[in-house]
Amino acid sequence: MAHMASDQQPGLTFLGKIFVLLIVAASGYGAWYYLHRGASSGPSSGTASDGSAPVDAAGGTTIGVSYGTEKQRWFEWAVEEFAKTRDGRGIRVQLLPMGSLEGAQAVLNGDQRINVWSPASSLYKGSFVADWTLKHSKSPILREETLALTPMVFVFWDERYQAFAKKYGTASFRTIGQALDEKSGWEAIAGKPEWGLFKFGHTNPAQSNSGLMTLVLMAFDYQQKCRGLEMKDILDDGFQDWMRRIERGVTGMSNSTGNMMRDMVLRGPSSFDAVFVYESVVIDYLKNAEGRWGQLRAIYPKLNMWSDNPYYLLDTPWSTDAQKKAAGAFADFLMSERVQKQSLIHGFRPGNPAVSIKTPDSPFVQYSGAGLRVDLTTSCEPPEAPVISNLLVGWQRSSAR
Amino acid sequence: MVGVLAGMSVVAAAGCGSREAGSGGSSATATREPRVDVVFTYGSEKQGWIEETTAKFNNASHRTAAGKIIHVDAIPMGSGDCVDEILTGKRQPHIISPASAAFIKLGNAESRIKSGKEVVGSTRNLVLSPVVIAMWQPMAEAIGWGRRPIGWRDVVDLARRPEGWAAYGHAEWGRFRFGHTHPRASNSGLISLLAEAYAGAGKISALTLDDVRKPATRSFIQGVEQGVVHYGSSTGFFGRKMFQNGPGYLSAAVLYESMVVESRDPKAYQLAFPVVAIYPKEGTFWSDHPVGIVQREWVTPEIKEAADAYIEYLLARPQQERAMSYGFRPGDPSIPLGAPLDASHGIDPKEPQTTLEVPESDVMNAVLDAWEGVKKNAKVVLAVDVSGSMKDDGKIGAAREGAQAFVAALGDRDDLALMTFNSRVSWASPFAPVGPSRAALQGTIRGLFADGGTALYDAVAESFDTIAKTPEPSRISAVVVLSDGADRDSTMKLSTLLQRIRFDNEGPGIRVFTIGYGTDAKADVLEKIADATQGRYYSGKPENIREVFKEISTFF
Numbered sequence: 001m002a003h004m005a006s007d008q009q010p011g012l013t014f015l016g017k018i019f020v021l022l023i024v025a026a027s028g029y030g031a032w033y034y035l036h037r038g039a040s041s042g043p044s045s046g047t048a049s050d051g052s053a054p055v056d057a058a059g060g061t062t063i064g065v066s067y068g069t070e071k072q073r074w075f076e077w078a079v080e081e082f083a084k085t086r087d088g089r090g091i092r093v094q095l096l097p098m099g100s101l102e103g104a105q106a107v108l109n110g111d112q113r114i115n116v117w118s119p120a121s122s123l124y125k126g127s128f129v130a131d132w133t134l135k136h137s138k139s140p141i142l143r144e145e146t147l148a149l150t151p152m153v154f155v156f157w158d159e160r161y162q163a164f165a166k167k168y169g170t171a172s173f174r175t176i177g178q179a180l181d182e183k184s185g186w187e188a189i190a191g192k193p194e195w196g197l198f199k200f201g202h203t204n205p206a207q208s209n210s211g212l213m214t215l216v217l218m219a220f221d222y223q224q225k226c227r228g229l230e231m232k233d234i235l236d237d238g239f240q241d242w243m244r245r246i247e248r249g250v251t252g253m254s255n256s257t258g259n260m261m262r263d264m265v266l267r268g269p270s271s272f273d274a275v276f277v278y279e280s281v282v283i284d285y286l287k288n289a290e291g292r293w294g295q296l297r298a299i300y301p302k303l304n305m306w307s308d309n310p311y312y313l314l315d316t317p318w319s320t321d322a323q324k325k326a327a328g329a330f331a332d333f334l335m336s337e338r339v340q341k342q343s344l345i346h347g348f349r350p351g352n353p354a355v356s357i358k359t360p361d362s363p364f365v366q367y368s369g370a371g372l373r374v375d376l377t378t379s380c381e382p383p384e385a386p387v388i389s390n391l392l393v394g395w396q397r398s399s400a401r
Numbered sequence: 402m403v404g405v406l407a408g409m410s411v412v413a414a415a416g417c418g419s420r421e422a423g424s425g426g427s428s429a430t431a432t433r434e435p436r437v438d439v440v441f442t443y444g445s446e447k448q449g450w451i452e453e454t455t456a457k458f459n460n461a462s463h464r465t466a467a468g469k470i471i472h473v474d475a476i477p478m479g480s481g482d483c484v485d486e487i488l489t490g491k492r493q494p495h496i497i498s499p500a501s502a503a504f505i506k507l508g509n510a511e512s513r514i515k516s517g518k519e520v521v522g523s524t525r526n527l528v529l530s531p532v533v534i535a536m537w538q539p540m541a542e543a544i545g546w547g548r549r550p551i552g553w554r555d556v557v558d559l560a561r562r563p564e565g566w567a568a569y570g571h572a573e574w575g576r577f578r579f580g581h582t583h584p585r586a587s588n589s590g591l592i593s594l595l596a597e598a599y600a601g602a603g604k605i606s607a608l609t610l611d612d613v614r615k616p617a618t619r620s621f622i623q624g625v626e627q628g629v630v631h632y633g634s635s636t637g638f639f640g641r642k643m644f645q646n647g648p649g650y651l652s653a654a655v656l657y658e659s660m661v662v663e664s665r666d667p668k669a670y671q672l673a674f675p676v677v678a679i680y681p682k683e684g685t686f687w688s689d690h691p692v693g694i695v696q697r698e699w700v701t702p703e704i705k706e707a708a709d710a711y712i713e714y715l716l717a718r719p720q721q722e723r724a725m726s727y728g729f730r731p732g733d734p735s736i737p738l739g740a741p742l743d744a745s746h747g748i749d750p751k752e753p754q755t756t757l758e759v760p761e762s763d764v765m766n767a768v769l770d771a772w773e774g775v776k777k778n779a780k781v782v783l784a785v786d787v788s789g790s791m792k793d794d795g796k797i798g799a800a801r802e803g804a805q806a807f808v809a810a811l812g813d814r815d816d817l818a819l820m821t822f823n824s825r826v827s828w829a830s831p832f833a834p835v836g837p838s839r840a841a842l843q844g845t846i847r848g849l850f851a852d853g854g855t856a857l858y859d860a861v862a863e864s865f866d867t868i869a870k871t872p873e874p875s876r877i878s879a880v881v882v883l884s885d886g887a888d889r890d891s892t893m894k895l896s897t898l899l900q901r902i903r904f905d906n907e908g909p910g911i912r913v914f915t916i917g918y919g920t921d922a923k924a925d926v927l928e929k930i931a932d933a934t935q936g937r938y939y940s941g942k943p944e945n946i947r948e949v950f951k952e953i954s955t956f957f
Contacts, residue, residue, distance in 0.1 A: 062466055092466065097523075185605075194550050196605050196684050196755025251606065251758060265734040266529055267687055270756040291737025293751065 061326040062092040064113035066103035068120040068209070069258030070281050071147075071309060074346035075118075081342075082333050091326040099255055100209050104128045107140070112318040116327045118147065120209040120257070120278075122310040136317075142324060143313040145331055148340075148348030150280040151304045151376055152213055155261075157269045158295035158370075163190035164273075171299040173221040176200050176274065177242060180249030186273075199251050201264070201275040205395055207255035213305055214276050215391050218243060220303040220380050227381035234390045244398040261285050268293035278307060279372070283347025283363045286370055298371040303380050309348070436470040437707040440493065442486065444500035444588060445477035446636060446657055447528060447690060450727040452477075454720045463710055471707040479634050480588040484508030487520050493699045496708045498527055498692040500588035500636075500657075503759050505691055510762045524691035527715055528729035531753050532592045532685050533678035535643065535661050536653040538747075541677050543569040550682035553600040556653065557621060560628025566652070574648065579628040581655040583955035584769060586634035591765070592686040593655040597622045598768045599757050605684045606758040613767040623775035631877045631912065632776075634955040636660070642935065647673040649905070650935055657688050661747045662728030680752035687756065690732070773812060779877040779957035780832070782864035783807065784820040786884040786918070791851035796885055796919050799943035803950040804846045807881070810954035811835045816876070818867070819845060822860035823853030824890040832867075857884050858891035858898045861913060861930060865902050869909045877957050878911040879936065883946075884927065885918040895926060904935045912936035914953050918946065 067075055075095055082088035098106060100119030107114050108131055117128075125141070132140040154171040156164065161171070167189050168175035182188040185197035205211035220226055222242055223233045233239065252271060254260035261281040264272040265288050282298050289296045311334060313327045333339055340350040344364075349357055357364050357374060364374045383391075443451055455475040463471045478486075480499035486492040488511060499505065502524065509519040534556060536546070543566070544555055559568070559577045566574035582590035599605060601621025602612035612618060630651060633639060640660040643651040661678040664670055692715070694700060694708050714720060721731040725742060730750075738750045760768070785804060791797040811817060813836030819829040829845050830838070864880040872878070888895070902913060913934040915927035918941045931938040937956075941949040 060466075194682055194754050199755075262734055266526060266730070266732065267689075267756065268751075270531075270684070270687075270753040285734065288734040288737075292734065 060090045060092060061320075061322045062094055063115040063323050063326045063330065064094045064096050065116040065118060065327075065330070066096045066098045066106060066111075066114045067116075067118040068100055068103075068309075069097045069256045070120055070150075070210075070278050071118065071346075071348075072097060072258050073284050074148075074343050074348065077342060077346070078334060078339055081339070082330060085333065087329045088333065091329065093330055097256075099207055101207065107314065107316065108132060108135075110318075115314055115316070115319045115323045116330070117312045117314060118310065120309060121307045122146075125310065125312070138315070140314050140316060141312045142315040143328060143331060145311040145335055146351040147309045147311050147334055148280070148343045148351050149306055149308050150278045150348055151306055151379075152210065152217060152276060152301065153279045153282055153371075154274055154276055154299040154301065155264075155282045156274040156297045156299065157293065158297040160186075160195065160269055160273045161297040161299070163192065166190065171274065172301060173218045173246065177246045180246055195269065195273070198249070199269075199271065199273045200246075201250060201252045201254070201260055201272045202277075203257050203260055204253045204255050205392055208257060209307060210257040210276070210278055211253075212388070212392065213307070215243070215395055216383065216388065217276075217301055217303060217305060217380070218246070219383075219391060221301065226303050226378050229383035229387055231387055231390060234387055234394060240394055240398065243395065247395065247399045257281055265289045265292055278347075280347035280349075283367065283372065286363070286367055296370060300371075300373060300376060303378050304376055305380050305382065309351070434470050435468075436472050437465055437703055439471060439473045439495050439704060439707050439711055441473055441475045441496040441498070441708075441711070442478055442483045442492065442494040443475060443498040443692075444480040444483060444690065446500050446530075446588075446659065446688065447498075447724075447727070447729065448477040448637075450528070450724050450729065451475050451715075454715060454723065458711060458714050463714065465703060465706050465710070467703070469703070469707075471710055473711050479586055480504045481586055484520055487695060487697065488512060488515070493695075493697070495695055495700050495704050496692060496712065497521060497695060498690055500688045500690055501592065501686070502689055502691045503591060503686075503765070504588065505693070506759065507762050507765065519696055521691075521693035522696055524693035525712070525716065526732035527690040527692045528721075528724045528732050529690065530657040530659040530688045530729050531680065532589055532596075532655060532688055533658050533661060533680055533748075534653050535640070535656040535664070535676050536679055537648045537673070538675045538677045540566070540571075540574065540648065540652055541679060543571055546677060546679060551679045552682040553596050553625075554683070556628075556681075557597075557600070557624045561624045574652070576652075577628050578630050578650065578652045579625070579654070580630045580639050580643070580651045581632070582636050582639060583632040583634055584772060586632075586955045587636055588688060589636040589655050589657065590632065591769075592688070594622070594768055594772050595760065595765065596681065596683070596685060596757060597625050598771070600681075600683050605755065608758070608760045608764050608768075610764055610767050613764060613771055619771050619775055622772060626772070626776050627875065629777050629877075630910075631879070631956045634952055638937070640664070644670040644672060644676065646935055653679075657728075658730075658748050659728030662741050665741070665746045675747055677747040678749070678752075680749065680754070682754075684755040684757040685753050686759070690729075776812070777875070777877055778812060779815040779879065780868060780873055781811070781815065781878075781957065782818045782820055782868060782880045784822060784860045784864050784880060784882040785846075785849065786823070786855060786857070786860075786882075786886070787821045787849055787851050787853070788823045788855040788886060789852050790855075790886050790919075790921065794919065795943050797849065797851045799946045800883060800918065801846050801849055803941075803946035804849075804883075805843045806947045807950035807954050808835065808839060808842050808846065810951055811957060813837075813839075815957060817842065818864075820860060820864055821849060822856050823851075824856055825853075826856060826860045826863050854890040855884065855886050855888050856890040856892075857882070857888040857926075858893040858895055860891075862893050862898055862901060865911055865913065868911050872909045874910070878909060879956065880911065880913045881916070881950075881953055882913060882927075882930075883916040883918050883941070884922060886921045887923050888926070895929070899929060899933045902930070903933045912956075914956065915939070916941045916946070916949055916953075918942070 079093045103117050103119055107117055129139055179189055179198040186195035187193035202214040203211035205215045219229055222239045257277050261277050264275055265285045286296055311331055335352050337355055340352040340355040343350050344362055364372050455473050459472055483497040483499040484504050505521050512520045560579055562568045565576040581593035584590040584594040599608055601618035636656055639654045640656045643654050644664045658678050661676055664676045692712055694705055721733040721736050724731050742750050815835045816832045817835050818832040821827050821829050830842055861882055868878050913930055913936045915931045916939045917924040917927045928938040939949045
């Protein structure tokens with residue numbers, strides 16, 4: 001939990017600082033990367049097109065991958081497929097679902113199961129590297145890749161969105177706030193008392209990348225600007241009151257975007273009428289939702305930001321050469337066209353620029369009826385770290401979570 | 402908060418008895434190959450599915466990376482016990498799966514206070530099933546099911562009406578008989594009570610301590626509770642009793658949707674009418690069966706690896722699809738819902754439309770405290786066999802301890818009378834409220850000694866008649882009888898006794914709970930006596946008699 005450094009400068013925990021500092025770098029990087037697809041993808045960009053990098057599999061090698069659950073289904077598929085390849089035979093990939101911060105902390109604490117760290121966003125990298133280097137005098141990252149990109153969206157049950165849009169026009173933090181303010185919920189919104197209160201969810205900003213992005217985009221929405229978010233914008237009483245009112249109505253504060261979306265599909269509109277999540281997560285669950293409760297509808301906020309899903313092959317004392325080699329082979333496999341195309345099926349915009357997202361079988365084309373769009377509107381400029389820090393502390397104070 | 406789980410420490414729920422070992426079926430058992438044993442305790446609602454899948458898992462000889470065979474011992478129990486056994490140190494499971502995340506929330510809160518660490522960290526949903534009001538279809542139709550949304554409030558109104566079903570033009574159905582389990586012992590009971598509190602407060606989220614303390618909320622809960630037939634620790638018991646005994650036993654009960662599906666199995670039940678699921682319009686809760694690995698030092702990395710493998714197996718598609726045939730909604734969202742999760746099995750897969758929020762643990766405890774103050778009180782005769790054979794194997798000593806635990810578990814406003822019997826029947830203590838007489842009752846029990854013959858039938862008949870003479874419909878009326886051998890001294894015949902105490906809708910509604918104690922007890926006879934009154938038979942021995950008595954206390 002946050003503690004006060006002074007009356008004017010509320011402080012964050014160490015993890016909170018890591019979290020905040022890195023969102024700045026990563027969101028900016030995500031936007032840059034997406035706009036400059038086609039350029040080099042980094043110092044160790046994937047070389048194999050079919051995951052054929054040689055790996056000494058004699059005796060079998062196990063590697064642990066700490067990753068965010070937003071990539072769960074893609075990764076689970078990839079692990080199964082990797083095991084079928086010549087390179088993957090003899091390599092056991094153990095997936096360790098963890099929040100982005102949780103994964104960093106586990107490595108720093110010497111969790112020897114982890115050989116690869118793949119958070120939602122590279123915004124955690126700088127502080128992680130700095131902290132590790134202090135202890136070990138060298139960088140913990142041997143190789144890195146940008147696996148996939150994704151922006152944020154509101155997702156509603158379609159039937160409920162139609163009713164919502166009839167009253168409010170479209171989904172934005174402003175209209176969501178209005179709906180949450182309705183004491184009789186759906187009775188006032190659409191004459192549907194049997195739908196209960198309006199139920200909106202986002203992840204916990206102190207634990208999840210998408211949760212913090214929610215707060216930042218909420219601030220942009222309130223101030224109606226996309227860059228230059230300043231301390232005074234965050235400390236503004238009007239904004240603080242508005243954020244407090246919205247947050248009071250937010251339900252099911254999950255620490256994981258994937259889990260929250262999964263929960264929405266499992267329990268249907270009884271748990272959430274709408275959530276604010278990564279676009280990839282929505283796409284991944286569109287088909288499942290139809291088998292359970294009906295159609296989902298994605299609505300992009302006018303002002304948006306990116307997450308870039310990096311893959312960090314770690315150079316830790318407990319990683320053997322065989323494990324590093326195996327983790328490299330898995331990275332090659334993930335960046336191969338076949339696997340990158342699969343990432344598209346799971347809703348990501350591939351990190352490999354050779355893979356197009358405009359093909360007929362792309363979910364962006366297939367599910368355009370569910371509101372998906374290839375081209376986004378405005379991608380916002382991440383605010384400075386102290387601004388985000390104050391935003392998070394303000395949220396923690398107002399929501400007392 | 403501590404009290405919630407402390408009160409949940411009861412014996413294993415119906416269907417699992419007091420078993421120590423869970424599902425087996427292992428090809429590895431007979432071999433000398435190195436193996437990793439994983440202990441998995443879980444809410445008994447999913448017993449059928451877990452037993453089937455665990456047996457398959459064990460038979461398939463899954464292995465760890467080091468090549469050791471993984472063997473899982475899956476032990477069903479009440480959801481409260483899954484957490485409570487860890488907190489009290491009674492058992493050291495490696496994986497737990499209560500029926501609801503509410504139990505994990507309460508358990509973690511209590512554990513943080515005690516040890517600074519949680520019982521279970523991250524969890525995944527094995528299967529889901531909403532909590533519903535299960536009602537006989539003609540009765541459900543009478544209150545508007547199929548034409549309008551039905552809510553908790555409709556049930557309360559019905560429970561409060563002295564004329565019962567006559568209010569809906571069906572005097573022939575008699576009183577409205579409602580059942581939910583004991584909220585301190587069972588998930589569905591706790592959920593039912595929280596739903597009542599929400600409805601009483603007129604809210605569907607953010608229930609506060611102030612809401613709970615309002616007289617209107619308490620009065621609302623009291624209104625529902627007055628219609629309750631009795632409590633109990635097992636949702637399965639309620640469901641099975643309702644389906645077996647028909648609408649004369651229960652008009653409606655708070656069950657899981659999965660049990661409504663189960664009721665439509667013609668091999669299991671010959672129903673008087675179909676049972677349907679009512680999804681209360683104010684909202685309900687999900688029984689979400691979270692599964693997680695226990696965060697304690699006895700979970701070694703090797704066991705954790707084995708536990709992970711087993712959890713993955715349960716969540717894999719074939720096992721998840723199989724869960725549907727047991728009436729559960731799979732925890733894997735990629736599996737579309739299909740038969741038997743459909744209208745022809747009494748459910749609506751597009752419901753519920755809204756849910757109630759699980760309140761904070763302090764609010765939950767306040768609701769439970771409020772319930773203690775307004776719940777239906779009991780009028781109970783405790784009849785203890787003190788025949789000479791009770792001297793053997795330390796039986797009388799353990800029985801005294803068990804009976805004292807029973808007295809300790811009753812509420813202050815419950816009425817209790819104590820009877821002993823050997824070749825004759827004696828009243829050791831007349832009816833009196835337990836609160837002021839608790840210490841004296843326990844003193845009397847401590848002084849019991851064994852001698853003489855066994856007049857079981859006379860004892861049951863006299864206990865029953867004593868309650869029947871002054872019927873109190875506002876109380877749960879019951880006889881709890883413990884016996885360790887055959888009746889040799891009664892003047893009454895068993896057939897006459899069974900005829901006299903047989904349950905019918907117009908009778909006094911007295912249930913007899915019987916305990917066959919030790920190896921010489923006449924289980925068949927005691928079972929007949931319990932069944933005749935729609936009570937329940939228990940098998941007891943000195944080692945578990947305390948738990949058996951505590952389990953019976955959850956009916957009141």
